[in-house]
Amino acid sequence: MSLKEKIMIKMGLITPFRYKADDVVIARNVSLQGRENMYIGAKTYIGENNVIYAGKAPLTIGRYVMTGPNVTIITGDHRIDLLGEYMRNVTNEMKLENNDQPVVIEDDVWIGAGAIILKGVTIGRGSVISAGAVVRKDVPPYTIFYSHENTRPRFTLQQIEEHERLLQEKYPDDFAG
């Protein structure tokens, strides 16, 4: 999301969830809950059967993001520490503050099939999340994430500089403002 878009959302000039206007593609059978708390950037592709819930904490998905089929992104948990109550009966009203935490998926991230992204996570620009991965903590930019125990750089620092330079050259509008 560009700075201009963020400011416009804050000022109430545009609504956060603008997938049609922004050329976002939502594939078949996608479940989006909490749209009022969901920000999806231009040119993003949300894959088939994705389950995407933004509860009390917002979900921000950047531009040129691509999610494979069956990806799950959820910004909240239920309380699991209550004695004498069935999990089924633990309601959203009983939540603690940290049960909901924002998720940010920066521009140009590819999330592989079946990956699960949990609350409080930021996935850095240009990263790749491998199929079936569970992401519980932040992922730095330009990382290939297999698991928290196994990540690799997608590019060298020199390659990142070159990649960014070429992107700016090719898509100058995306870097304006």
Ligand SMILES: CC(C)(COP(=O)(O)OP(=O)(O)OC[C@H]1O[C@@H](n2cnc3c(N)ncnc32)[C@H](O)[C@@H]1OP(=O)(O)O)[C@@H](O)C(=O)NCCC(=O)NCCS
């Ligand atoms: C991550 C990915 C892009 C490939 O990355 P890569 O580094 O080229 O993969 P490689 O095949 O060279 O494997 C590198 C290592 O990661 C491991 N690995 C690859 N994919 C993995 C996965 N999904 N989960 C866990 N480990 C994985 C490999 O076993 C290998 O481990 P090793 O070095 O110990 O042998 C690919 O594995 C993947 O998950 N693609 C997603 C496909 C998809 O979801 N398509 C949907 C269409 S949008």
